[in-house]
Amino acid sequence: MLLEVRDLHVEFRARDGIARAVNGVSYAVDEGETLAVLGESGSGKSVTAQAVMGILDMPPGRITGGEILFQGRDLLRMKEEERRELRGARMAMIFQDALSALNPVLSVGEQLGELFTVHRGMSRKAARARAVELMDRVRIPGAAQRVRDYPHQFSGGMRQRIMIAMALALEPALVIADEPTTALDVTVQAQVMDLLAELQREYRMGLVLITHDLGVVADVADRIAVMYAGRIVESAPVHDIYKAPAHPYTRGLLDSIPRLDLKGQELYAIKGLPPNLTRVPAGCSFHPRCPMARDVCRAEVPPLYEVSEDRGSACHFWRECLDGDER
Ligand SMILES: Nc1ncnc2c1ncn2[C@@H]1O[C@H](COP(=O)(O)OP(=O)(O)OP(=O)(O)O)[C@@H](O)[C@H]1O
Ligand code: SF4
Ligand SMILES: [Mg+2]
Numbered sequence: 311m312l313l314e315v316r317d318l319h320v321e322f323r324a325r326d327g328i329a330r331a332v333n334g335v336s337y338a339v340d341e342g343e344t345l346a347v348l349g350e351s352g353s354g355k356s357v358t359a360q361a362v363m364g365i366l367d368m369p370p371g372r373i374t375g376g377e378i379l380f381q382g383r384d385l386l387r388m389k390e391e392e393r394r395e396l397r398g399a400r401m402a403m404i405f406q407d408a409l410s411a412l413n414p415v416l417s418v419g420e421q422l423g424e425l426f427t428v429h430r431g432m433s434r435k436a437a438r439a440r441a442v443e444l445m446d447r448v449r450i451p452g453a454a455q456r457v458r459d460y461p462h463q464f465s466g467g468m469r470q471r472i473m474i475a476m477a478l479a480l481e482p483a484l485v486i487a488d489e490p491t492t493a494l495d496v497t498v499q500a501q502v503m504d505l506l507a508e509l510q511r512e513y514r515m516g517l518v519l520i521t522h523d524l525g526v527v528a529d530v531a532d533r534i535a536v537m538y539a540g541r542i543v544e545s546a547p548v549h550d551i552y553k554a555p556a557h558p559y560t561r562g563l564l565d566s567i568p569r570l571d572l573k574g575q576e577l578y579a580i581k582g583l584p585p586n587l588t589r590v591p592a593g594c595s596f597h598p599r600c601p602m603a604r605d606v607c608r609a610e611v612p613p614l615y616e617v618s619e620d621r622g623s624a625c626h627f628w629r630e631c632l633d634g635d636e637r
Pocket of ligand 2: 594595600601603604624626627628
């Protein structure tokens, strides 16, 4: 397995107590596989990713338990120097906001080229040629001229392509993309997502794709992990989830996707809001919002039940959810 997160716990000290932002998360991604991580704002998707990349703000964050195995080695036991070497070369991250992730005072050619001079010992001239090649590869028109331009001279979509090029430059085994298209116009979103999916297949990298948008996931992901209040509540192959969710929260997310055939109808929304992480409800943390909740849900935390060999649901009534919702 390329990446295995096991029972990860991350806390933040907040003014009103300790926020359990990541509360026992486990997921795995294999070489050549795309795992989509889904969930509302504040569910712990980014914090989990930052812990994997080793870029979590500590403090205020603190990893209080778990393991993160990358190619079989526990990242949490590595020296910072070793992790820094992995970062960029073997694992890379794509952020939502390219403008703040790129250096404003270096041309994109210099930034891309630097990766090859520093990590590959190339001459500046050879590195620049590689930079142009990469810009071509992510389909930036006129790459040979634009290599001298600065990040702010590119449109949002083009900047996001440059960030993808930076992430893939050294052909990492693992890429984590945290909402890579959220800041873009809808039409550009699809193009950038298609490009990312295409490169993922070509380079056979493992991709963790964090997104709010269940709509894009069907075409690009192999598996889905759904997060709620710091936990994975459902984990399954993508087609199983679309056919029938085994968790009421996943069903709520699916029902909230705009559908062309239901145009004009009011869009479903899961009622209520995610909990304050310093005061997560007892039992199943989703129970105050769950249309299927009953007494046992308020008392007992559901474990991740095995629905099938490669599928899990943290709902006491997963079977009912699954049967009631064959699509
Ligand atoms: N720097 C921080 N300081 C304090 N608390 C933090 C910090 N970063 C994250 N948290 C806590 O961790 C929780 C989870 O944050 P995270 O960024 O992982 O959410 P997310 O699922 O990525 O949401 P979004 O979809 O909005 O990006 C937050 O709600 C917050 O309580
Ligand atoms: S355990 Fe109960 S409250 Fe939680 S999702 Fe399942 S039915 Fe809903
Ligand atoms: Mg986030």
